[in-house]
Amino acid sequence: MVLTNKTPMGHPMHLHDGAFQVIEIDGEPLSGAQRDTIEVPPHSIIKIAFDADNPGIWPFHCHIPYHADSGMCTxxxxxxxxxxxxxPEEVPSEKFGL
Ligand SMILES: [Cu+2]
Known part of the structure; x- marks a missing residue:
């Protein structure tokens, strides 16, 4: 998964499905520890990898509440x-902060 931050602020992105590994930051390969949250700095691109072996409904979202409420949640x-x-098509859009 590629996380592209085109904004002037950082976003702590959190995956509920379990752990992922950061494999690249702004083009630099990395072999980092397993984690479930990564701060994506302003104007940066981070690549993460994870085993998609736990099927279900798992949010992936910014941990800043008003960002998640504004739509940074998938x-x-x-x-x-x-x-x-x-x-989800039956949930009123205002429940997602839209
Ligand atoms: Cu954010």
Whole structure:
């Protein structure tokens, strides 16, 4: 997953699915420790890698509450995995802060 921050502020991005490894920061390869949150500095590009081996509904979001409430929150989707109890199209957009 590639995290591109085009803004002038940092974003602590957090994955609920488990740990990931930072493998590149601004083009520099890295073999960092496993973590579940990474601060993405302003105007930077960070690449992370993780094993997608825990199917479910896992948020990936900025840990600054008003950023997440403003839309910096998503749900990575597993190909071929059904989530019959999850119907985001039925949630009013204001629940996502839109
Ligand atoms: Cu943020």
């Amino acid at each position: 749900m990575p989707k597993y190909e071929g995995v059904e989530t019959p109890h999850w119907h």
